Amino acid sequence: MMGGKAVLTGQHFMNGDDACAEGALAAGCRYFGGYPITPSTEIAERLARRLPEVGGVYMQMEDELGSIASILGASAAGARAMTATSGPGFSLMMENLGLGVMLELPCVIVNIQRGSPSTGLPTMAGQSEVMQARWGSHGDYGIVAYAPSSPQEIFDLTILAFNVADRYRVPVIVLGDEVIGHMVERVTIPPADQIPRWERKRPAHPPEFYVHERFKSFRADEDNLVPPLAHAGEGYRVHFTGLTHDEIGYPEMSAETHHELVTRLVNKIRHNAPDIIRTESLYLDDAQIVVISYGCTARSARRAVLDARAAGIPVGLLRLISIWPFPETLIQELAQTAETFIVAEMNLGQIRLEVERCVRRPVRGIHHAGGAMIHPEPILDAIREAAGLR
Amino acid sequence: MAQAIVIDKHPLDDIMRAERMPHIFCPGCGIGIAMRCYAQAVLESGIPERQHIVVSGIGCSGRVAGYMNLDSYHTTHGRGIPFATGIKLANPELMVTVFSGDGDLAAIGGNHLIHAARRNMDLKIICVNNFNYGMTGGQFGPTTPTGAYATTAPYGNREQPFNLPYLLAAAGANYVSRWTTMHVRQITQDILYTFTKPGFTFIEILAACPVGFGKSNRIPDGLEEMKLYRERSVLARDVPLDQLGIDLREERPIYVGNFVNRDVPAYAPVSIDP
Numbered sequence: 001m002m003g004g005k006a007v008l009t010g011q012h013f014m015n016g017d018d019a020c021a022e023g024a025l026a027a028g029c030r031y032f033g034g035y036p037i038t039p040s041t042e043i044a045e046r047l048a049r050r051l052p053e054v055g056g057v058y059m060q061m062e063d064e065l066g067s068i069a070s071i072l073g074a075s076a077a078g079a080r081a082m083t084a085t086s087g088p089g090f091s092l093m094m095e096n097l098g099l100g101v102m103l104e105l106p107c108v109i110v111n112i113q114r115g116s117p118s119t120g121l122p123t124m125a126g127q128s129e130v131m132q133a134r135w136g137s138h139g140d141y142g143i144v145a146y147a148p149s150s151p152q153e154i155f156d157l158t159i160l161a162f163n164v165a166d167r168y169r170v171p172v173i174v175l176g177d178e179v180i181g182h183m184v185e186r187v188t189i190p191p192a193d194q195i196p197r198w199e200r201k202r203p204a205h206p207p208e209f210y211v212h213e214r215f216k217s218f219r220a221d222e223d224n225l226v227p228p229l230a231h232a233g234e235g236y237r238v239h240f241t242g243l244t245h246d247e248i249g250y251p252e253m254s255a256e257t258h259h260e261l262v263t264r265l266v267n268k269i270r271h272n273a274p275d276i277i278r279t280e281s282l283y284l285d286d287a288q289i290v291v292i293s294y295g296c297t298a299r300s301a302r303r304a305v306l307d308a309r310a311a312g313i314p315v316g317l318l319r320l321i322s323i324w325p326f327p328e329t330l331i332q333e334l335a336q337t338a339e340t341f342i343v344a345e346m347n348l349g350q351i352r353l354e355v356e357r358c359v360r361r362p363v364r365g366i367h368h369a370g371g372a373m374i375h376p377e378p379i380l381d382a383i384r385e386a387a388g389l390r
Numbered sequence: 391m392a393q394a395i396v397i398d399k400h401p402l403d404d405i406m407r408a409e410r411m412p413h414i415f416c417p418g419c420g421i422g423i424a425m426r427c428y429a430q431a432v433l434e435s436g437i438p439e440r441q442h443i444v445v446s447g448i449g450c451s452g453r454v455a456g457y458m459n460l461d462s463y464h465t466t467h468g469r470g471i472p473f474a475t476g477i478k479l480a481n482p483e484l485m486v487t488v489f490s491g492d493g494d495l496a497a498i499g500g501n502h503l504i505h506a507a508r509r510n511m512d513l514k515i516i517c518v519n520n521f522n523y524g525m526t527g528g529q530f531g532p533t534t535p536t537g538a539y540a541t542t543a544p545y546g547n548r549e550q551p552f553n554l555p556y557l558l559a560a561a562g563a564n565y566v567s568r569w570t571t572m573h574v575r576q577i578t579q580d581i582l583y584t585f586t587k588p589g590f591t592f593i594e595i596l597a598a599c600p601v602g603f604g605k606s607n608r609i610p611d612g613l614e615e616m617k618l619y620r621e622r623s624v625l626a627r628d629v630p631l632d633q634l635g636i637d638l639r640e641e642r643p644i645y646v647g648n649f650v651n652r653d654v655p656a657y658a659p660v661s662i663d664p
Contacts (some may be wrong), residue, residue, distance in 0.1 A: 010441065029475065030480075031480055033472075033476060048619075052659070052662045053662065057479045057659040058659070058660070059475065059659070061472060061475075061505075062502060062505040063501060064471070065468075065469060066471075066472035066501070067500075069465065069475075069476065069502075070479075071474045072444070072465075072476060072477035073474055073475060073478075073480070074476035074477065075478035075480075076463060076476070076477060078480075079476075079480035081480070095466055099469075128392065188510070199636070207440070232443050232463075232481065232485045233461060233481050233483065235439075235440035237439075237460060237461060237462075238461050239407075239455070239461075239462045240464065241455075241456060241464035242464065243464065250456065251456060251464075352573055
């Protein structure tokens with residue numbers, strides 16, 4: 001039906017869920033473990049059809065606990081692996097998200113957000129898992145999350161997510177929403193040789209080298225704090241445990257080892273943030289008013305900023321493409337010159353708290369609990385009010 | 391004059407991580423016996439060691455992965471089977487064994503257990519059943535016999551335990567057997583057999599837990615429990631699966647042996663010619 005090619009080079013008219021699935025295939029994802037859940041199900045459906053065409057495996061698990069466990073296993077065996085879910089399933093995945101962080105196994109977790117909490121609004125959009133994406137599993141850790149604003153971008157960011165996951169040995173979250181998942185737009189898929197590919201850091205020597213001294217799956221290189229990864233079946237005799245572990249991977253129950261390990265897991269993302277962070281700036285150079293938004297809401301924010309600029313208001317848009325790590329340095333710099341910050345998001349103030357932390361002053365929030373996209377008008381009203389025009 | 395025999399190498403040195411010894415298991419614990427049987431089977435399997443992968447969940451038996459000198463994964467509580475599923479599907483060449491305990495596999499991981507059996511996923515499950523949660527100090531679990539005592543069942547367990555062979559047979563496992571840690575040869579041979587048996591295989595190994603289960607149930611040490619196994623183990627022949635439940639109170643036999651041996655094709659992902 002689709003030619004059996006992993007990369008469907010060309011122009012397409014497709015929804016965000018399908019674009020996400022195609023992005024995964026283009027990135028080389030060959031294992032999907034998931035459980036159907038609205039509004040992410042189209043990702044599973046497309047991959048169920050497409051993965052066998054390219055020699056990959058679609059595995060429908062019994063629940064989301066098993067889904068994420070299975071993608072970690074597939075990753076440990078060398079595959080690029082992904083799951084896709086929405087709020088209730090994302091909650092179940094928090095357990096093994098932590099395992100992925102602790103074992104430093106690359107994987108991609110797509111969350112097409114719907115109205116939450118609990119069962120919420122299964123068929124309607126939400127953006128209320130922003131903080132859960134950051135802090136949802138127990139413990140301190142570093143994490144990466146990208147928030148696409150269009151079908152084209154979910155295609156691109158799914159590829160980036162796999163690349164960042166592999167380069168930094170970390171689970172990466174694609175934090176979509178129902179609007180983006182179900183919106184149909186043009187998606188341009190480049191030729192296969194133009195799909196960027198970042199590889200996992202691999203052992204420096206063959207397994208035979210590690211006879212007298214064991215291969216260390218958790219000895220990080222000083223440059224970027226990422227250790228090399230050996231896969232199941234390669235002969236390195238690795239051990240992985242969710243317990244606090246030493247550089248070989250053996251359990252070590254000591255406060256010192258624990259502090260060192262957890263600090264590295266946090267710093268691995270923190271120190272590499274410049275390589276991971278993605279933002280889009282619109283009219284920020286001379287902006288006195290800065291609107292910050294992401295995902296589907298950023299589309300409304302863009303309209304409002306364009307309209308306000310047309311009316312001569314010195315406003316700019318900072319669109320967060322990566323949500324985590326948070327672009328705090330950039331926002332702190334903007335706070336040197338801009339007076340007013342406005343955050344528009346489909347939750348009751350999750351990123352607004354982060355922005356307030358960075359700019360150290362009250363931030364105006366345009367919020368909605370979810371279910372209906374925030375329109376440009378309330379954002380434009382807030383801009384006009386900030387400009388003293390109301 | 392007698393000369394000291396110096397042995398500087400154990401036959402299982404290559405299979406086990408000697409530097410991780412001593413292990414965490416309590417005196418009298420049966421897990422070490424089951425672990426040794428697995429190691430022996432790996433050694434004798436003829437399958438290159440690099441192809442053997444061992445995955446565990448959480449609990450005392452979950453620590454076994456960490457003692458095997460193989461690519462080994464100590465995962466989260468109950469999730470050994472789905473993690474192993476991902477490994478197996480990403481690299482079907484591997485012989486993936488899930489070595490874990492009854493609480494891990496049948497309680498918190500119970501859903502994964504029955505669904506992997508239903509799919510006949512090509513995984514080798516070794517389930518050490520010591521009738522309680524040992525790691526946390528002897529609480530009742532999904533296999534604790536009715537009436538048995540535990541730290542969270544001070545008045546006796548009110549629940550009906552899983553009859554694991556019956557459960558696994560119903561769920562669709564290709565191969566189901568049960569032994570006790572008295573049956574080291576049978577266990578080793580059975581594990582070796584499951585390495586040749588495609589599909590989902592399940593070996594339950596009844597094991598002493600004197601510190602956890604025994605202390606509450608007048609089985610003061612491992613040896614006592616081994617004696618109990620010796621006296622009451624009966625090789626099941628034509629015993630209906632629903633009669634395989636374990637009730638330690640009664641003078642009932644503990645049925646051991648192989649109960650299911652089917653040849654349903656193992657799960658295989660969709661494969662199409664592009």
